[in-house]
Amino acid sequence: MTGGRRTPSAGATAFNRRFSLTLVTAAVLNPVNSSIVATALVPIGESLGTPVGRVAVLVTGLYIASAVAQPAMGRFAQWFGPRRVFLAGAVVVAVGGAVGALAQDLTTLTVARVLIGIGTSAGFPSGMLMIRRRADESGEHPGRVLGTLVATSQVTVLLGLPLGGLLVSAAGWRATFWINIPLAVALLVMAYFWLPSDDRPARRGGVRRLAGELDLLGIALFGTGLTLLVGFLVSLPQAHWVLLCAALVAGGLLVGWELRAATPLVDLRDLLANRALLTTYLRTAGGMLMAYTVMYGLTQWLQGSRGLSATVAGLLIVPMSAAGALVSGPVARRGLVKVPLVVSAVLGVGMAVALLLLSGSTPIVVVVAVTTVVGVAVGLATVGNQAAVFAQADREDTGVAAGLMRTSGYVGAIASGSIIAVAFREGSSDTGLHIIAEVLIPVMVVVLLLTVFERHLPRRLPVSGRAAAEPPGSLGPAGPTGREPGGRSVH
Incomplete structure (x- = not known):
């Protein structure tokens, strides 16, 4: 028992309704936010005196932030604990919602959407790690909760469109940002009481060592390369080849760094x-x-x-x-x-x-x-x-x-x-x-x-068990490279 809360006993259901509901709530925040703003683009442009074409950055901004943050949040969950990252993500979503609701210019709105993209990206990778650990520890099949995550995510992508239209009609475009605050607060409460506590994170040295272990440079290069690539793609059919070349350079730097990093974000080998x-x-x-x-x-x-x-x-x-x-x-x-x-x-x-x-x-x-x-x-x-x-x-x-x-x-x-x-x-x-x-x-x-x-x-x-779930080519929990998931040598 940690944090004053008990984890399920041996005879309890590992994937109970409270656990599953919390993960589903977190998983739907990202797809809802990816589409909810679509109906608000025109009103936002009119309110700020900005062409709708420029306002579209609110859509691509969340896509880029989410694409970069998803694996990064998985890494953070691995080091700090999935429940802590889950809770931190909910806080970031609330902050992003407040910043967007109070914004007076497109730049601030873009920052808000990036924050929402980062915060909503914490739920899925953290949840998958919790599901994996519970399945291995309990022996229960995770199929039901995995299927629920898929089904709800697919439905909510389209639900974001009518929900956004309803909010804009009833309370204006700022409501598409305000709505994230009560949702994030509800998620915080659910996660605090219904998700299993994490073990205490091991002390691993100073800030510099922590930055290396989390591969913050790798995350930055990944984000830079993806942003440049998206910039090239959205410029089509009038291609901006400079952006593509810059994206390839950033990609090359990312590959070079990840091959050298002690604890890479993505272990390319x-x-x-x-x-x-x-x-x-x-x-x-x-x-x-x-x-x-x-x-x-x-x-x-x-x-x-x-x-x-x-x-x-x-x-x-x-x-x-x-x-x-x-x-x-x-x-x-x-x-x-x-x-x-x-x-x-x-x-x-x-x-x-x-x-x-x-x-x-x-x-x-x-x-x-x-x-x-x-x-x-x-x-x-x-x-x-x-x-x-x-x-x-x-x-x-x-x-x-x-x-x-x-x-x-x-x-x-x-x-x-x-x-x-x-x-x-x-x-x-x-x-x-x-x-x-x-x-x-x-x-x-x-x-x-x-x-x-x-x-x-x-x-x-x-069904469960570490041995059953080892990836092809793996030589056990340390993997084919002889390292634990965090990159520490086990030899």
């Missing part, structure tokens, strides 16, 4: 040795590329080609999210991994081909059917890849591995915006939609190949 985990990240990026391209590309096409309003077009995409959520739970509870990923990839290829057949004369019911099947594919892929990370990552590196999975998803989401911008540069026409399909077909074929021919992809999620 281990990652390259664990090909199965690397493949999972590639599948995740490809799956999210398709999901976001269809979600936002089809809504624009429906408005431009069919003359539908933004509200109606958005409602026609809702079945996509609902279908994904419905299939996630049953698959996760059964602990299935490879079969749902194969089915998802096959459906993805089929739906990419189907986009080539859509036109302005296609019945709306067919369009809805296509998006619904895409939702099924995305749901199966998300639950399968999440389970794969759980099985393939080293026990104590689960937080970082889960964060990198989310990061790969954000890369796919960001890339989708660039594809849509290039395809619809002359308007959201049938031709543009077919260009999107021509890009998605080879991407989904690659995803299918990476799934079918991945020999180390388990059929089912291991």
Whole structure:
């Protein structure tokens, strides 16, 4: 017992409702905030006297912050304890909400969105690390709680749109920031009382040593490279090649540093040795590329080609999210991994081909059917890849591995915006939609190949136990490099 609170006894349910509800609440904050501001961009621009094109930085700012923070929070959870990072993330969300609600300029609003992106990124990697530890200690199968995380995250991405519209209509655009404060306070209370206490963190020396162990330089280089890459992608179709070159330089510096660092944020040697985990990240990026391209590309096409309003077009995409959520739970509870990923990839290829057949004369019911099947594919892929990370990552590196999975998803989401911008540069026409399909077909074929021919992809999620969950190529808890998760030599 630590911190005056008891952890579950041997006979208690490890993944009880309170534990699961707390993790789910934290997991949904990030996807909700990624979409809730969409309906507020125009009012914000009008209020600040800023063009909507510039206000869009509030969307990309949160994406970049989240993509960088997800693996970083996994590292922090590993060193300081997942519950402490969980609580700290909730505090940062509340601060970000207050800063945004009181902001008087775009710069301050951007800072607020970055803070919210960082704070909301603490929940998923910390939660995955707690789930992993509880599964190993209790022997209980984590499929139910993993499936719940997937289902709720998928539903809340789209719920952010109507919620944002309701808040803006009822209380103005500042309400999209204020709403984070009560949510963060509720999460703080839930986490304090319902999550297991952490062990006392070991004293590891001064600030300089701590910065090295947390790999703050690696985090900074990762953030710089990703920001420059996103800057290049959002500039398309008028490419700013200087940004791409700078991103490649930052990437090269990151690789050089990570190969030399004693405790790298991303152990590149281990990652390259664990090909199965690397493949999972590639599948995740490809799956999210398709999901976001269809979600936002089809809504624009429906408005431009069919003359539908933004509200109606958005409602026609809702079945996509609902279908994904419905299939996630049953698959996760059964602990299935490879079969749902194969089915998802096959459906993805089929739906990419189907986009080539859509036109302005296609019945709306067919369009809805296509998006619904895409939702099924995305749901199966998300639950399968999440389970794969759980099985393939080293026990104590689960937080970082889960964060990198989310990061790969954000890369796919960001890339989708660039594809849509290039395809619809002359308007959201049938031709543009077919260009999107021509890009998605080879991407989904690659995803299918990476799934079918991945020999180390388990059929089912291991029930529990460290040995059952060792990643392919690992030589035990220390991994193939002979180091513990923090980078300390065990020789």
